Amino acid sequence: MTTHDDKKQNNNNTTPVQDEDDEQLLLVEDDELILLEDDEIISLVEEDDEIISLVEEDDNQPLQIKPWKIMIVDDDLAVHQATKLALKNFVFDGKPILLLEAFSGLEAKQLILENPDLAFILLDVVMETNDAGLNVVRYIREELNNRRIQIILRTGQPGEAPEEYVIRHYEINDYRTKVELTRQRLITSTISALRAYRNVIAVEEQTKELTKTLKSLQQTQLQLIQTEKMSSLGKMIAGIAHEINNPITFISGNIDYAREYVRDLLELIDLYQQNLSPPVAAIEDKLQDLDLDFLCQDLEKLFDSMETGSDRISKIVLGLRNFSRLDEAQMKQVNIHEGLENTLLILQHRLIANGSYPEIAIVKNYGKLPLVNCYANQINQVFLEIFTNAIDVLTTSKDVGKDPTIFITTEMKDSETVRVSIADNGIGMSENICQGVFDPFFTTKPVGEGTGLGLSISYQIITEQHKGQLQCISQLGKGTEFIIDIPI
Numbered sequence: 001m002t003t004h005d006d007k008k009q010n011n012n013n014t015t016p017v018q019d020e021d022d023e024q025l026l027l028v029e030d031d032e033l034i035l036l037e038d039d040e041i042i043s044l045v046e047e048d049d050e051i052i053s054l055v056e057e058d059d060n061q062p063l064q065i066k067p068w069k070i071m072i073v074d075d076d077l078a079v080h081q082a083t084k085l086a087l088k089n090f091v092f093d094g095k096p097i098l099l100l101e102a103f104s105g106l107e108a109k110q111l112i113l114e115n116p117d118l119a120f121i122l123l124d125v126v127m128e129t130n131d132a133g134l135n136v137v138r139y140i141r142e143e144l145n146n147r148r149i150q151i152i153l154r155t156g157q158p159g160e161a162p163e164e165y166v167i168r169h170y171e172i173n174d175y176r177t178k179v180e181l182t183r184q185r186l187i188t189s190t191i192s193a194l195r196a197y198r199n200v201i202a203v204e205e206q207t208k209e210l211t212k213t214l215k216s217l218q219q220t221q222l223q224l225i226q227t228e229k230m231s232s233l234g235k236m237i238a239g240i241a242h243e244i245n246n247p248i249t250f251i252s253g254n255i256d257y258a259r260e261y262v263r264d265l266l267e268l269i270d271l272y273q274q275n276l277s278p279p280v281a282a283i284e285d286k287l288q289d290l291d292l293d294f295l296c297q298d299l300e301k302l303f304d305s306m307e308t309g310s311d312r313i314s315k316i317v318l319g320l321r322n323f324s325r326l327d328e329a330q331m332k333q334v335n336i337h338e339g340l341e342n343t344l345l346i347l348q349h350r351l352i353a354n355g356s357y358p359e360i361a362i363v364k365n366y367g368k369l370p371l372v373n374c375y376a377n378q379i380n381q382v383f384l385e386i387f388t389n390a391i392d393v394l395t396t397s398k399d400v401g402k403d404p405t406i407f408i409t410t411e412m413k414d415s416e417t418v419r420v421s422i423a424d425n426g427i428g429m430s431e432n433i434c435q436g437v438f439d440p441f442f443t444t445k446p447v448g449e450g451t452g453l454g455l456s457i458s459y460q461i462i463t464e465q466h467k468g469q470l471q472c473i474s475q476l477g478k479g480t481e482f483i484i485d486i487p488i
Contacts, residue, residue, distance in 0.1 A: 067098040068194055069115055073108040073136065074124040076156075079178070083122065086183045092194045105132035109139055112149070120150035120173075120193040125166075134170060141171045148200050150193035154178050241317045248317065252310035259303045266296055316345060333371035334379065336418060336486075340408060343383040350391050357395045360404045367411040372418050372488055378461045379486070382470075385454040386422045386482045393426035393480070413485055417468070423481035429474040437472050462486065 072083050080101055090097050100115060102108040104127050112118060121140075125133035133153060140146050152174040153166060166175055173196065174189060269292070273279070279287070344351075344362065353359035387406070394404035405425050413419040429437070438459040455472075462470040466486050474480040 065095055066117075067096045068092060068197075069098050069100060069118045070190070071100040071102060071108065071111060071115075071118055071121045073102045073105070073121055073127075073133065075103050075127040076124070077103075079124070083186070086186050087190065090187065090190065092191055093198065097190075104128045105136045108136050112136075112140065112144070112146075118149055119197040120152065120190075123151055123153050125153060125155040134166070137170045137172060147171075148197060148204075150197050152176060152189055152193060244313065245317045248310060248313045252307070252314060255303060255307050255310060259300075262299055262303070266299070331373050331375055334374050334376045336369055336372055336379070336410060336420060337366055339376060339380050340383055340410075340420070343380055343387060346384065347387055347391065350395070358402060358404065360391060360394055360406060363405055363407045365407070365409040367409075369410055369412065369418055370488060372486055374466055374486060375461075378465060382458040382461050382484065383420075383422075385458045386484075389455070390422065390424040390426065390480070394424055397427050416488055418486050418488060420484040420486070421481060422484075423479060425479045428476045428478050428480055429472075430476055434472050434474045434480075438470070 070087070072080050074080060080103075084099055087097060087099065100111050100118070102111050106128070108121070108123070121136075123133045123136060125131070127133060129135070133155075137151055137153075140149055140151065151172045153170075153172050154176045156178045166172065173193060176185075176189070278284070351360045351362065390406050394406070403425075407421070407423045407425075409419075409421040409423075411419050437455050439456065459470050462468045462484055468487055469483075469485040471483040471485075472480065473483065
């Protein structure tokens with residue numbers, strides 16, 4: 001370890017170094033820098049505060065201007081004093097400087113942590129150890145991974161850290177001996193370092209903006225794709241509903257006529273039985289084979305069943321058309337329960353048991369709700385996404401119990417807000433996953449099975465389009481609940 005006294009023993013010479021404009025010079029005496037002006041030593045007594053502002057008091061100086069932060073790291077007090085005096089009242093790009101001081105590598109590291117906006121460092125090499133300054137460089141570049149701070153190494157003992165070796169192996173911006181740093185050169189180096197720092201910050205900000213813009217464009221692109229898919233789904237559903245509607249209307253419209261015609265035929269048969277008694281043997285045998293009494297009773301039940309089935313298909317068609325809502329691009333008064341029922345109708349085939357999983361039960365607890373002013377097709381899209389995710393969990397996880405269930409609860413949160421809760425008794429999610437479910441491109445599904453946009457788009461629909469709230473509440477082993485709040 002080289003001490004301050006060791007440095008004096010190594011160099012007892014006094015070397016004046018004049019700057020280019022002959023105004024001031026730095027006197028190198030025993031490796032100490034002393035600023036001279038008009039052949040007289042200027043008093044270098046300063047306050048002992050660690051952070052010293054070099055900005056003169058000026059009532060016209062805007063207080064909101066953030067100064068450049070510069071750090072002097074050197075174990076020699078004279079170097080600190082000379083540097084402060086040389087940079088007194090220095091201004092670059094309309095901003096003053098704020099000088100921070102450290103007298104060892106350890107102090108420098110602490111100040112760097114406390115000042116992440118530090119612009120550059122004037123760093124001595126030999127301090128508490130012969131490579132203390134180089135350790136600070138490694139700390140900045142490797143441990144903190146900081147490429148913003150500009151580092152100028154300056155040493156009074158270049159033999160301890162040869163220039164070529166340091167430049168090759170340490171990521172610094174400049175290497176100077178203390179003899180070289182006249183006032184003018186110090187100012188030149190300061191300007192160059194601050195300009196480089198400013199450019200790095202500008203590039204980082206531009207990179208952030210470009211990254212943000214790219215992410216926004218990607219999100220918009222996938223949202224358009226998702227919206228187009230929903231639009232295509234709506235058109236397909238509307239087309240299917242239209243095609244089914246025509247024949248079912250024909251069938252349901254003719255059931256009453258068929259019932260009436262069959263009744264007339266049965267009355268005719270009854271008249272024949274009354275007036276042609278006893279019937280011939282062939283007719284008697286046929287009546288026994290047909291079991292005419294049973295046929296007459298069952299025909300009526302058959303027509304009732306056909307009418308019930310026809311009505312059911314008509315309701316399904318109506319539900320499909322209501323779900324698509326292609327003709328409702330504007331806000332209108334909507335029955336939330338109707339939207340839930342229509343969405344469940346679309347997913348009915350996935351609720352039925354098969355060889356892989358049991359039937360998914362739907363438990364409804366519908367409260368009394370007023371009509372809600374909303375975009376019906378968008379709200380249905382949100383319902384579809386949440387129901388689909390719940391069904392995916394209940395049908396793909398081996399840890400789901402024997403009674404997979406989706407619980408739907410509707411109520412008035414307050415006098416102005418409708419609340420819809422859709423919960424499942426699946427495996428639930430960890431807190432970290434739950435916090436990320438609304439982020440664009442976030443998905444827990446395998447690659448190729450999920451885009452990570454469904455819930456993100458749902459969140460935007462509820463929060464941005466309808467000024468409501470969408471929450472996810474989940475706990476591992478206890479299922480997941482989505483809560484939708486929509487202003488009336």
